[in-house]
Amino acid sequence: MTLSPEAPQDARTDEHDEVLGYPFEQAPGLQQCPMYAHLRETDPVAKVRMPSGDQAFLLTQYEDVRTALSDTRFSRAATLEPGAPRLAAAPQNFKSLLNMDPPEHTRVRKLVSREFTARRVASLRPRIQEHTDALLDAMAELEPPVDLVPALAFQLPVTVICELLGVPFEDREEFAAWSRVFLATTSVTKEEMLASQIALRDYLAALVAAKRENPGEDLLSALVSIHDEDDDRLQEEELIFLGISLLVAGHETTVNQIANSVVALLTHPAQLERLRKEPELINHAVEELLRLHPPGNEALLRITREDVEVNGVTIPKGSAVLPSLSSANRDRRQFADPDEIDFDRPANPHFAFSHGAHYCIGSGLARAELQIAIGSLIQRFPTLRLAVPAEELRRPEGMLVHGISSLPVAW
Incomplete structure (x- = not known):
């Protein structure tokens, strides 16, 4: 399959039996691999071979992705069944919030949803601002260039999730290393x-035991209490793996999104200058940067529970399906000028936080962190700039999440 923009529009039928290697070759910087744009127009339900060797159907158009994320015929729980196709070479054979289907998923999600309500997130904003200001103060004391990833993008989300869950901050480097492998x-x-996987499981099991002996005012202690009062509501393994899900997802995606967003702004000076002059646009800016440069290309793998027709293609029962969030976010059928940064976009129903039952429970918290971190950074350092050419920035390969490995900046 070529990437020629002149590829015929009816090539989809002829090419549909071709199986593409996945993941695709990574584009430089924040650019999206051109294969996604090609598939959106020629083969929106494409067959790919995943790193495990199993095949999947990759969905690249907005409406198809929304269907896969919201239709119960596309199952997350089925990924745990024996012999099910899998993305990576190593299976993740444990139940968590991320691989449950309703009504079981609904039961467990309800137990933590109160910690992520709009009111709860609003109450956390002063503390997030306090942490951000402290990190920017420390950064200002350093001699530029400074790597923004360890200075801000990593430290802020990790600090917030540690406080929220009750995880010792001094363990951050250890669990972050496990998380990166976990998401590979x-x-x-x-x-x-x-x-x-084993290390994370053992770490959370030990934390649960510690919270049982000495509970605190944190979310993990609250979940331990729920289990101990009525284990029909939350079983022990569910408790442990819920903790893993919250810990990993609670920092990895935001770490990468802060870095992605800063790079996007520093390489688009007109938009950066406008945001500095109109700081009230920060919420719109964050949404637009989430749409264009989400921390992950694809949603979590789904398995079809029955034959499903998508965009004229029958996906057989038991097939793996990869809905591409980043491709859907650039679909011209949904977004005008989809490759442009537009802070005035009237509606922005992007999929950076997924959609449907598995819509990110921590999206409100992530948005607050992004708004505060990015807004404060560009106001505190009005001459902030990249300290290396943009083409030298590198993204880690072979990961479910996508960010910038190192982000040297100066001012």
């Missing part, structure tokens, strides 16, 4: 993936 697809070995 091809960058580590199968043995490393399995070891990381």
Whole structure:
């Protein structure tokens, strides 16, 4: 399959039996691999071969992705069934909030949803601002260039999720390393993936035991109390793996999104200058940067519970389906000028936080962190700029999430 823009519009039928290697070759910087744009127009329900060797159907158009994220015929729980197709070489054979289907998913999600309500997030904003200001103060004391990833993008979300869950901050480097392996697809070995899963499981099990002995005013202590009062509401393994889900998802995506957003702004000076002059646009800016540069290309794998027709293609029962969030976010059928940064976009129903039952429970918290971190950074350092050419920035390969490995900045 070529990437020629002149590829015939009816090529989809002829090409549909071709199986593409996945993930695709990574484009430089924040650019999206041109294969996604090509598939949106020629083969929107494309067959791909995942790193595990299993095949999947990759969905690249907005409406198809929305269907896969919201239709119960596309199951997350089925990914745990014996013999089910999988994305990475190592299976993740444990139940968590991320791989449950309703009504079980609804039951567990309700137990934590109160910690992520709009009111709860609003109450956390002063503390997030306090942490941000402290990190920017420390950054200002350093001699530029400074790597923004460890200075701000990593520290802020980790600090917030540690406080919220009740995880010792001094363990951050250790659990962050496990998290990166946990979210890998091809960058580590199968043995490393399995070891990381075991390490995270043991770490959260030990934390649960500690909270049981000495509970605090944190979310993990509250979940332990719920389990101990009525284990029909939350079983022990569910409790442990819910903690893993919240810990990993609670910092990894935001770490990467802060870095992605800053790079996008620093490489679009007109939009950056406008945001500095009109700080009230920060909420719109964050949504637009989430749409254009989300921290992950694809949603979590789904398995079809029955034959499903998508965009004229029959996807057989038991097939793996990868809905591409980043491709859907650039679909011209949904977004005008989809490759442009537009802070005035009247509606922005992007999929950066997924959609449907698995819509990110922590999206409100992530938005607050992004708004505060990015808004405060560009106001505090009005001459902020990249300290290296943009083409030298590197993204980690073989990961479910996508950010910038190192982000040297000066001012």
